[in-house]
Amino acid sequence: MTARAFNVDRVRADFPILKTKMNGKPLVYLDNAATSQKPYSVIDAISNYYRTYNANIHRGIYKIAEEATVAYTDSKIKLEKFINANSMQEIVYTKNATDAINLVSLSWGGANVGRGDHILVSSMEHHSNLVPWMVLAKKKGAVLDYIALDKDNARLSTKSLDEQLEKRPKIVAVTHASNVLGTINDVKSITRKAHGAGAMVIVDGAQSAPHMKVDVRDIDCDFFAMSAHKMLGPMGIGALYAKKGILDSMEPLITGGDMIRSVTHNSYSWNDLPWKFEAGTSDVAGAVGFGAAIDYLNAVGMDKVRKHEKEITKYALKRMNETRNVRTFGLDMKGLEDKCGIIAFSLKGVHPHDVSQILDGEGIAIRAGQHCAMPLVTEILNENALSRISFYLYNKESEVDKVIDAIDMVKKKFRIE
Amino acid sequence: MPIDLYAEDIIMYYEHPHNKGAMKDASVSMHNENALCGDSITMRLKIKNRIVEDVKFEGDGCAISVASASMLTDFVKGKSLDEIERMNVKSVFKIIGFDPGPARLKCATLSLRTLKEAAFAYQHKAVDAETQTL
Ligand SMILES: Cc1ncc(COP(=O)(O)O)c(C=O)c1O
Numbered sequence: 001m002t003a004r005a006f007n008v009d010r011v012r013a014d015f016p017i018l019k020t021k022m023n024g025k026p027l028v029y030l031d032n033a034a035t036s037q038k039p040y041s042v043i044d045a046i047s048n049y050y051r052t053y054n055a056n057i058h059r060g061i062y063k064i065a066e067e068a069t070v071a072y073t074d075s076k077i078k079l080e081k082f083i084n085a086n087s088m089q090e091i092v093y094t095k096n097a098t099d100a101i102n103l104v105s106l107s108w109g110g111a112n113v114g115r116g117d118h119i120l121v122s123s124m125e126h127h128s129n130l131v132p133w134m135v136l137a138k139k140k141g142a143v144l145d146y147i148a149l150d151k152d153n154a155r156l157s158t159k160s161l162d163e164q165l166e167k168r169p170k171i172v173a174v175t176h177a178s179n180v181l182g183t184i185n186d187v188k189s190i191t192r193k194a195h196g197a198g199a200m201v202i203v204d205g206a207q208s209a210p211h212m213k214v215d216v217r218d219i220d221c222d223f224f225a226m227s228a229h230k231m232l233g234p235m236g237i238g239a240l241y242a243k244k245g246i247l248d249s250m251e252p253l254i255t256g257g258d259m260i261r262s263v264t265h266n267s268y269s270w271n272d273l274p275w276k277f278e279a280g281t282s283d284v285a286g287a288v289g290f291g292a293a294i295d296y297l298n299a300v301g302m303d304k305v306r307k308h309e310k311e312i313t314k315y316a317l318k319r320m321n322e323t324r325n326v327r328t329f330g331l332d333m334k335g336l337e338d339k340c341g342i343i344a345f346s347l348k349g350v351h352p353h354d355v356s357q358i359l360d361g362e363g364i365a366i367r368a369g370q371h372c373a374m375p376l377v378t379e380i381l382n383e384n385a386l387s388r389i390s391f392y393l394y395n396k397e398s399e400v401d402k403v404i405d406a407i408d409m410v411k412k413k414f415r416i417e
Numbered sequence: 418m419p420i421d422l423y424a425e426d427i428i429m430y431y432e433h434p435h436n437k438g439a440m441k442d443a444s445v446s447m448h449n450e451n452a453l454c455g456d457s458i459t460m461r462l463k464i465k466n467r468i469v470e471d472v473k474f475e476g477d478g479c480a481i482s483v484a485s486a487s488m489l490t491d492f493v494k495g496k497s498l499d500e501i502e503r504m505n506v507k508s509v510f511k512i513i514g515f516d517p518g519p520a521r522l523k524c525a526t527l528s529l530r531t532l533k534e535a536a537f538a539y540q541h542k543a544v545d546a547e548t549q550t551l
Contacts, residue, residue, distance in 0.1 A: 350480075351456075351478060351479035351480060352454075352479075353454050353456075353479035353481075353521070353524065354423070354479045354480045354481070357422060357423075357479075357520075357521065358423065368454065369453060369454045369455060370454075370455050374455075377455070378455065384455040384456070384457070384477050385454050385455040385456075413423045413428060414423075414428060414431075414480075415428070415432075
């Protein structure tokens, strides 16, 4: 597929689920921020692993064990290159992004945050990059501060960031792209400022790594978390990137087999990175699938993925803003450069649950609720719940049209203009 | 969709809910939230001689939850605490006239759960296991 022009129909042909129906209607899948669909190549790679070379890694010296070990390591090397890490020693496989963030808050945070220290988080974090820091603050007697949003309720306020950094926090936790507002934060400049104030930086990349080119060395963040299942890969595996020196200084949370170099009856020493953080048998099939997902994204090209999503987001914003009584949240058309393919919206007079239920009847999958970002939705946007559509590389403008038609149906049922 | 969750009467109850509003001098009140979707409800009951004389609810929710709270509050007026204690998920289906399916079950049952918790609280009794599953 390399060097070919982007063709959404050709992409769609690679995803078997897009040929299925939901409630008797062709599936229109617009909940990609929750999880992405999987191409044949990922499904086949996993199935092929189990069918032809399933074996435990790092242990057997027989052929298929070696093949499985190589496949697992290859997957890490693919991810290392995908996000431009220095080496695969900086890539720790976890269960998901949440697990990766918890590894940092519990291990690094547990050792480096103390009473009276400050922890700085943004006001647009997913619970995954918020609750672990709240828990750490409570446990340690540390203070949790928030970077406020600008007046537009879409971007982080630079002024607030600068003010909060004067408290010299130990760590700044910020999302690369918001799963509610769709805002892409300038994590590079946030990192530069945070480092200037002596803070470490953890970037939640759950919504960015799937949709745009990520360069962790350029961002210069200390930690970066992601989930394979949101980027065409399988559920059950994710990754933590961390700078090698930091990982070296961190203690593992989970101990046992595989993460140890040597054990005697009264001593032990940790294994090399990244294995020191991967106790017990790993999700090899998951890693193989993750690697296949990265191959797929590379073949399409992340620039093309981003460009396609920007175009469809622009089209959707235009259609939704033309629809009476629909209100969209986050950046508008003018802020498209800094918005990923996520649009949260409300329909006046109708609860988001009812909107998504009626859309379900039309074969359209969208999300309704607080999107694991309760403080943002209820305390800042002042909504009890929101509807959300989120795109990926296989979505088409005709699917946006179906959403608008279905919203018209909702309005008819609820007798709204 | 096997059944139309948005039949005319559901929309009617949503637009013009019954028994929605405040109540002064309630004998007992109870608040609940559905963390999943952000719905919230407060039930207030006036109880005399173990009979529900009046009931009001307040809150914010989807059409299913508002309609079911409307119909439920109509239904329980004049009922005894014992009758309320015996109500369960099937009672809700009977009152609203359909089974909303697993995805929307909580929307339909949150009002009964809250009402039953209020009834137990009034009697200083622990909430029973069946109510906790609502
Ligand atoms: C911004 C953001 N961070 C973290 C997560 C958590 O991802 P996971 O559930 O795969 O750990 C999500 C997923 O919804 C997300 O959108």
